[in-house]
Amino acid sequence: MRQLEADNISVAFAGLKALSEARLSVTPGHVTGLIGPNGAGKTTLVNVLTGFQAPTEGAVKLDGESLVGLAPHQVRRRGVARTFQGGRLFRELPVIDNLEVTGVGLGLSRAAAVAEAQAMLDWVGIAPLADRIAGTLPYTDERRVAIGRALMGRPGYILLDEPAAGMSAPEAAELAALIRRIATELNCGVLLIEHNVGLVLETCDHIVVLDSGAVIEDGPPEQIRASETVRHAYMGTAADSTLPVLEVMQ
Amino acid sequence: MASFPKVKSVALRTISTPLILSAVLVVLALVTVAYGSRPFNQTMIDIFVRVILVTGLYIFVGNSGVLSFGHIGFTCMGAYAAAWLTMPPMMKELSFPGLPDWLKALQLPYGPGAVLAGIFAGVFALIFGRILMRLSGIAASIATFAMLAMINTIYANWESVTSATNSVVGIPIVRTIWPYLIGAIAAVFIAWAHAISRHGLALRAARDEPTAALASGIDIPRVRLVAFTLSGAVVGLGGALMAHSIGVVTPDTFYLGLTFITLSMLVVGGIGTLTGAVMGVVLLSLLIQGLRWLERGVPVGESTFALPGGLQEILLGVVMIVILARRPSGLFAREFVWPARLGARRRNSSAATRNVPAGDA
Known part of the structure; x- marks a missing residue:
């Protein structure tokens, strides 16, 4: 099956776990959303998928073939493209x-x-x-x-890292239309990382929610909208959401 | 709806830069020949040799943004290779007894000798570059410096092949200005061709935004290596012609002094442009020459006005600091282009501005 897959990815920076056993897959013609609070590990996951960061454990697979160990330019030449925050x-x-x-x-x-x-x-x-x-x-x-x-x-796959940051609502809507076209007209697999949860719910076929480096929810927009876990991750008080991180650092 | 103004090929759009620079060099050569004084002829030959060296340096440093302190090592290799290839066999027996017999018996004319010397230096740049181009920033610059020291030490000690620190004499001296002019123009066109090639474009992109360049599929060490090899070959050619212009070489001719003067000329001229490389050499060399002339003394009425000895170096340093303070990206941060082209560009960009969709501001 054609897909770009993060298979149980873990990344640790000097003992601090940025990702723990994260999995997701992106398929051609579909838009997959990746959301989560600040510091959840979204960009780290994109960096792993595109060869900018080596996973501590786990594998990145493109159509079943491992990409681990390839340099970023080699990953790009195999058809996995990305954008960056800030252009x-x-x-x-x-x-x-x-x-x-x-x-x-x-x-x-x-x-x-x-x-x-x-x-x-x-x-x-x-x-x-x-x-x-x-x-x-x-x-x-x-x-x-x-x-x-x-x-x-x-490219077969494109990973968009917060493309709507700083955009007004009409601009974001225009962007959403472009993202849909990338999937449907180019038959490209899109991974959309966004803070604008509304945009993600409207644009994506499938959404993965990361919190503190782990996938806490994975499913179609309706499921994410209804999920108690997701609501808790986003609405939980600041003290709650930072606690696990502090423990690991000590 | 798409109306793309960019119809001409990259080569056609940018050819005016090497043509204008070549014209400047040709005019300088013609003025020199018209004047006919021998010291002036030698001064101009020195300038053309330095144009080759600095243009060669620009191919790597300008496009990659990595400062190299090592290129004069390749100049040294080119100069000694020219000596090996062009000296009379009897002189070689004296200076280089350790050379293989076939090379000792060989005596090429200076032209083919210089080209082969450039290729020789380029091959070594390729070998060194395979290792060095994996490094970036300060680490890369220091490593090139270490390479320069290595090359200098080898040439200063390998008695039977380089005559160690003894002066190598007997290199055929070429006093006519034309081969130096041709070499300088060739260097300018090689630098231009590289800059507009896909390798040059990719290298400049990697210089300005390395992360995005990687995400664009660019193999950064590889595009750097292409430039390093080519630039090593050009400065090697410069070294060969330099050997023929002075007739005597020692390893220390190609060490710190030459490294710093060529880098200064590139930086003052404008590190990021071919125009800066060529004009930096021409202007700074003329300035140095003018100051030397003042040092020697100029008759003013009945007395002679002369600068105190040694002031030339000090004034040169002051001028360079002032230029860099006023224009940190050098005197020529933009390439010379036909004036008509400038007009066209302005029209295009204002048209593009008008077409920006509303609501962006």
């Missing part, structure tokens, strides 16, 4: 070159990479921005460019 665009380069860089990184010639970059800008709906210097873009455009860049080479 991380090549700020000195024009927008189109930002996309071209990925084309070149994936082995295309510059001419072929430019052609694909133009097609991708068009598909995302940001063609008029092509010649703007990336560092001068407003926040929301920056996010869309980052998504366009990650979609170069039509």
